[in-house]
Amino acid sequence: xxxxxxxxxxxxxxxxxxxxxxxxxxVNAVLVIxxxxxxxxxxxxxxxxxxxxxxxxxxxxxxIFTTPAQLTIENYANLLANPTITGSFWNTILIAVPTTIxxxxxxxxxxxxxxxLTFPGRDWLLxxxxxxxxxxxxxxxxxxxxxxxxxxIFGSIFGVILFHVAFGLPFAIFLLRNFFTxxxxxxxxxxxxxxxxxxxxxxxxxxxxxxxxxxxxxIFQFLWTWNDMLVALIFTDSxxxxxxxxxxxQLRQFGSNIDVxxxxxxxxxxxxxxxxxxxxxxxxxxLLAGSQx
Amino acid sequence: xxxxxxxFLAPALVLLAGLVLYPILYTVVRSFxxxxxxxxxxxxxxxxxxxxxxTFTAIRNNVIWVLVAxxxxxxxxxxxxxxxxxxxxxxxxxxxxxxxxAISMLAAGVIFRGMFQESPNLGVVNAAVVAxxxxxxxxxxxxxxxxxxxxxxxxxxxGVIASEAAVGAGTEVNFPLVxxxxxxxxxxxxxxxxxxxxxxxxxxxxxxxxxxxGGGGTNGQIDDGKTGLPGIRVDAVDASGTIxxxxxxxxxxxxxxxxxxxxxxxIALPASNFxxxxxxxxxxxxxLITAVIILSYIWIxxxxxxxxxxxxxxAIDRSLQEAARMDGANEWKVxxxxxAPLLAPVLIVVFVTLIINVLxxxxxxxxxxxxxxxxxxxxxxxxxxxxxxxGGSNQGLGSALAILLLILVLPSMIINVRKFxxxxxx
Numbered sequence: 001x002x003x004x005x006x007x008x009x010x011x012x013x014x015x016x017x018x019x020x021x022x023x024x025x026x027v028n029a030v031l032v033i034x035x036x037x038x039x040x041x042x043x044x045x046x047x048x049x050x051x052x053x054x055x056x057x058x059x060x061x062x063x064i065f066t067t068p069a070q071l072t073i074e075n076y077a078n079l080l081a082n083p084t085i086t087g088s089f090w091n092t093i094l095i096a097v098p099t100t101i102x103x104x105x106x107x108x109x110x111x112x113x114x115x116x117l118t119f120p121g122r123d124w125l126l127x128x129x130x131x132x133x134x135x136x137x138x139x140x141x142x143x144x145x146x147x148x149x150x151x152x153i154f155g156s157i158f159g160v161i162l163f164h165v166a167f168g169l170p171f172a173i174f175l176l177r178n179f180f181t182x183x184x185x186x187x188x189x190x191x192x193x194x195x196x197x198x199x200x201x202x203x204x205x206x207x208x209x210x211x212x213x214x215x216x217x218x219i220f221q222f223l224w225t226w227n228d229m230l231v232a233l234i235f236t237d238s239x240x241x242x243x244x245x246x247x248x249x250q251l252r253q254f255g256s257n258i259d260v261x262x263x264x265x266x267x268x269x270x271x272x273x274x275x276x277x278x279x280x281x282x283x284x285x286x287l288l289a290g291s292q293x
Numbered sequence: 294x295x296x297x298x299x300x301f302l303a304p305a306l307v308l309l310a311g312l313v314l315y316p317i318l319y320t321v322v323r324s325f326x327x328x329x330x331x332x333x334x335x336x337x338x339x340x341x342x343x344x345x346x347x348t349f350t351a352i353r354n355n356v357i358w359v360l361v362a363x364x365x366x367x368x369x370x371x372x373x374x375x376x377x378x379x380x381x382x383x384x385x386x387x388x389x390x391x392x393x394x395a396i397s398m399l400a401a402g403v404i405f406r407g408m409f410q411e412s413p414n415l416g417v418v419n420a421a422v423v424a425x426x427x428x429x430x431x432x433x434x435x436x437x438x439x440x441x442x443x444x445x446x447x448x449x450x451x452g453v454i455a456s457e458a459a460v461g462a463g464t465e466v467n468f469p470l471v472x473x474x475x476x477x478x479x480x481x482x483x484x485x486x487x488x489x490x491x492x493x494x495x496x497x498x499x500x501x502x503x504x505x506x507g508g509g510g511t512n513g514q515i516d517d518g519k520t521g522l523p524g525i526r527v528d529a530v531d532a533s534g535t536i537x538x539x540x541x542x543x544x545x546x547x548x549x550x551x552x553x554x555x556x557x558x559x560i561a562l563p564a565s566n567f568x569x570x571x572x573x574x575x576x577x578x579x580x581l582i583t584a585v586i587i588l589s590y591i592w593i594x595x596x597x598x599x600x601x602x603x604x605x606x607x608a609i610d611r612s613l614q615e616a617a618r619m620d621g622a623n624e625w626k627v628x629x630x631x632x633a634p635l636l637a638p639v640l641i642v643v644f645v646t647l648i649i650n651v652l653x654x655x656x657x658x659x660x661x662x663x664x665x666x667x668x669x670x671x672x673x674x675x676x677x678x679x680x681x682x683x684g685g686s687n688q689g690l691g692s693a694l695a696i697l698l699l700i701l702v703l704p705s706m707i708i709n710v711r712k713f714x715x716x717x718x719x
Contacts, residue, residue: 023379024379024380027376027379027380028379028380030376031373031376031377031380031386034373034386034390035385035386035389035390038389038390038392038393038592039389040408040417041393041401041404041405041408041592042392042393042396042404044404044407044408044417045400045403045404045407048407056415057415058414059414059415060414060415060416060417060420061417062417062420105304106304106305106308107305109301109302109304109305110301110302110304110305110306112301113298113301113302117294117297117298117301118294118298119294119295119298119299120295122298125302126713127710127713129309130706130709130710130713131706131709131710132309132313132314133706133709134649134702134705134706134709135313135317135699135702136652136653136674136695136698136699136702137653138653138674138677138694138695138698138699139316139317139320139695139696139698139699140312140313140316140317140320141677141678141681141682141691141695142316142319142320142323142681142688142691142692142695143315143316143319143320143323144312144316145682147316162308162312163312165308166308166309166311166312166313167312167313169305169308169309169313170309170313173305198297198301202301223395226397227396227397227398227399228397229397229398229399229655229656229659230655230656230674230678233678233682234678234682244397244399247399247403248399248659248660251403251406251660252664254406254407254663258407261403262403262407265399265400265403265404266400268396268397268399268400269395269396269397269400272395272396272397273392273395273396275395276392276394276395277388280388280391283394283395284391284600284604287597287600287601288600288601288604
């Protein structure tokens with residue numbers, strides 16, 4: 001605010017400053033309470049995972065503050081000694097990593113074509129992609145279960161990857177196409193005058209410049225696939241199931257399986273949380289860039 | 294040129310055509326066939342959808358979800374995004390609220406199932422509810438599970454602990470009790486002491502926990518180490534069943550019933566002393582289950598709305614707001630007349646995204662409700678899974694439900710395409 005205005009409305013500004021101060025105190029207090037409310041659920045799960053089934057059956061996790069002797073890593077030790085859990089943890093990686101790689105590669109290829117190549121029907125095809133952004137994956141469950149059965153890949157990790165890649169592509173194409181169109185045309189022209197083929201332009205100009213967008217997509221897709229339960233519930237069997245499916249099978253006896261459930265749920269959260277805190281800027285960008293998924 | 298483009302597009306197009314477009318057509322056709330796919334049944338599956346109880350509950354719940362969840366998330370997100378700008382630790386706050394977006398809905402489901410457990414000893418929400426309730430005087434000292442010592446002339450009559458025989462004024466009636474959990478004895482309780490000798494119009498006595506921690510003592514005797522039970526209501530009941538006098542025990546468990554006549558009375562500790570007391574709310578019961586699941590959804594997605602809206606806010610030109618403030622507009626006017634209209638495009642994107650997402654809600658509803666309240670919590674995506682894979686094996690009805698979901702997202706698809714075309718033109 002300029003000096004003149006302060007002078008003219010001196011009284012009002014003083015009043016506003018005081019009001020603003022009170023206001024700030026209230027806002028801070030409210031947001032602290034909100035933040036606590038948002039943290040308690042995760043904290044509760046984490047502390048529950050550090051108590052034995054017996055303790056969890058007789059008292060709540062908050063008693064850990066008065067009797068810290070309850071703390072134990074027993075649940076995690078048991079979990080890591082359980083071949084079903086370790087196997088499904090490995091399966092989760094085997095599903096999420098290839099899915100992310102394929103979605104990024106196929107999405108980038110198609111994104112480049114939609115952004116910089118001219119071909120008949122391009123706009124219509126792009127509109128089809130945009131329509132597919134919102135298609136609920138439920139419409140594909142029954143036919144693909146049948147198709148994968150015929151192909152002999154129902155219940156395999158490959159089948160789940162195929163499903164995730166197909167349903168990840170519309171978002172990938174949309175996101176990368178939007179980003180690639182913002183690359184300055186002069187850069188591509190210069191490369192073309194130097195006699196570079198489309199393939200070389202793609203590899204040497206588009207991919208390096210598209211790095212941030214590709215990272216955003218990769219993180220988004222990785223978290224999405226890592227956290228999926230529905231597709232895996234239908235398309236995997238006991239040998240190929242990821243962590244989410246292995247954990248949900250313990251839900252029927254919530255109380256007596258709380259050790260596996262709490263430690264298992266927290267185990268399944270560790271990788272996404274690391275990815276999230278390390279790369280949250282990219283994750284946010286993926287959401288901002290077109291979040292209709 | 295065309296061939297080059299085809300080369301770049303081929304992998305994506307093959308996968309989209311084979312694994313997304315073809316399945317849509319297949320599911321549309323399949324929805325007109327019977328459970329095993331053997332017979333054409335016309336619109337039967339769609340009729341069943343709206344007449345079958347469990348499917349109809351699912352559709353009704355989806356309507357509730359769509360009406361409540363996106364609005365709640367958007368409003369909270371907007372509120373957080375606006376308030377954020379006034380604090381110094383906004384990055385930390387954003388991370389805290391946004392963090393649930395990174396974890397699986399399964400993990401979120403396990404978290405909320407645990408938090409809303411019924412027993413106040415296990416579920417943090419009911420623990421808080423009960424604590425607040427007793428802070429406002431709702432919870433008197435309660436001793437659930439208490440029973441009298443046997444062979445001391447006391448009986449447990451349907452929860453009421455009373456003297457077996459009626460006694461006249463001037464006597465002493467003691468109540469040695471067992472079965473009281475140590476953590477139910479309040480901190481104010483002291484060593485039990487014998488009551489003073491009763492005068493002519495009084496009946497006195499002591500109510501105590503007849504157990505010495507660590508063993509020892511004689512059953513039925515007030516020994517060292519036995520605690521009095523304070524706050525227990527004691528009634529003197531005459532032959533007609535009227536309560537002639539009533540009092541409460543003190544810290545040492547003693548009571549004095551005064552002003553009694555010449556009749557005989559039975560001394561009774563009414564059942565209200567021994568019931569469980571207030572136990573909080575049955576969150577996971579059929580009536581409240583959907584509300585709890587929607588709450589867990591808000592916990593996850595309010596952060597998404599906040600981040601989207603906050604970035605929309607930061608893109609807004611601040612000079613307009615400053616100018617309005619200079620002209621004396623208050624904060625609410627600045628927000629409602631200037632900020633909100635400028636934010637409208639972002640709010641619409643957030644809202645549409647949430648609606649698409651809420652329509653397909655599956656994991657949380659699959660995970661949170663215990664068996665008994667699963668039917669009450671049902672939604673379309675869960676019902677679709679149940680009838681086609683989870684034991685129902687009616688893939689005709691399952692296909693029809695999937696197509697219903699597709700029809701429900703159609704308006705959002707149209708909005709997406711329109712938005713894209715407008716951006717193209719401009």
